[in-house]
Amino acid sequence: MEQLLQQIEAIKAEIAATVANTPEQVEQFRIKYLGTKGLVKEIMGEMKNVPNEQKKEFGQILNAFKMVAEEKMQQLQSALGDSDEQTAKFDFTLPGDPVAVGTRHPLNLVRNQMVSIFKRLGFAVAEGPEVEDDWHNFGAMNLPEDHPARDMQDTFYVQEASENNAAWLLRTHTSSVQARVMETQKPPIRVICPGRVYRNETISARAHCFFHQVEGLYIDENVSFADLKQTLYFFVQEMFGKEVKVRFRPSYFPFTEPSAEMDISCQICSGKGCNICKHTGWVEILGSGMVHPKVLENFGIDPEKYTGFAFGMGVERIAQLKYQVNDLRLYSQNDLRFLEQFKSV
Ligand SMILES: [Zn+2]
Structure with missing residues (x-):
């Protein structure tokens, strides 16, 4: 055993003294000490001749020895990497790794297109807070206290109304922004x-707890x-092309009078009938109407002098018809396989 220990010490000294300045010399070092027939392996092989009671102690000595060789190897390699010679060999004209370019979200694509169409007609863009008070979201819009839309079932309340405080909620439509503009x-x-x-809806293919509007x-x-x-x-001709057919149906909204919903010919089946249009050939895309005189009065606008119209539509709905997306959940799942399809749009 004494002899083996001496041998190990001698090899360790040899390793410590090794100088290697070229990749070839480093490779020689590797073969001599760490190769399959190298000295480290040979010495490790002596383990089987060590008596059982000394195996533990010897195992530690052998492991330390192996580490010495491995660390030296790493030192030699990193020293090589730093040398000027190595730098000079790097070909800076090699093409780089391509950087993956992201894509715009389909809802943003559609919203941007909608905004640009209305901008051409002279509409400015207005924005407002997503957390709103009861007045801007409901009251100003002529929704009475007992209107079902105010129900806790349908609206996310942040703070319930109390004696001193108004109710705060997540806006249920962007009409609250219209209120702030007026x-x-x-x-x-x-x-x-x-x-x-x-809106407080159960998430499904057809409904979501949040969505996007352009009013x-x-x-x-x-x-x-x-x-x-x-x-x-x-708007619809710019959005869907000149071929699109349009029809208005009378409807009811508290903030407009008269009110109408607008349908367009189904863009999926061209009016022949499919699941999206429930086999009618028509799909509803927006609600609209003449601004209710009471809403104008709420903001000190004289309804005898001024009149106005308002409309609102869902961005998801327009995107569904444009890109034939049949499940609302896809928009918020961040699945790259879905999102990457809009690369070239
Ligand atoms: Zn259809």
Whole structure:
């Protein structure tokens, strides 16, 4: 055993004294000490001749020895890497690794397109807070205290109303932004309000607890329902092409009178009938109407002098018809396989 220990010490000294300045010399070192027939392996092989009671102690000595050789090898290699010679060999003209370019989210693509269409008609973009008070979200919009939309079942309340405090909630429509615009601006008003809204819905393919709207508001003297129709005709033709067919259906909203919903010919089946249009050939895309005189009065705008129209639509709905996305959940799952499909759009 004594002899083996001496041998190990001698090899350790040899390793410590080794100088290697070229890759070839480093490789020689590796073969001599750490190769499959190298000295480290040979010495490790002596373990079987060590008596059992000394095996533990010897195992530690052998492991330390192996580490000495491995550490020296690393030192030699990193010293080589730092040398000028190595740097000079690097070919800086080699092409780099490509950087993966992200894609715009389909909802952003559609929203941007919607905004740019209305901008061409002279609409400005208005934005407002997502956490709103009861007045801007409901009261100003002519939704009475007992309106079902105010129900806790449908709305996320941040703070319930108390004696001294108004209720705070996550806005359920971007009409709250219209309210803030009417509060601070005098007619003529011509704005669109793109933004995220929240409803207390169970998440499914057809419903989500948050989604996106673009609403519009136009108030001036002599604004008529014909102006509303013309504006929306222009929008859908720019969005879906000149072939699109349009129809208005009477409807009811507390903040407009008269109110109408607008359908367009189904973009998926071209009006022949499919699941999206429930085999009618028509899909509803927006709600609209003439601004209710009471809403104008709420903001000190004289309804005898001014009239206006408002409309609102879901960005997800427009994107669904444009890209044939049939499950709302896809928009918020961040699945790259879905998102990357909009690269070239
Ligand atoms: Zn259809």
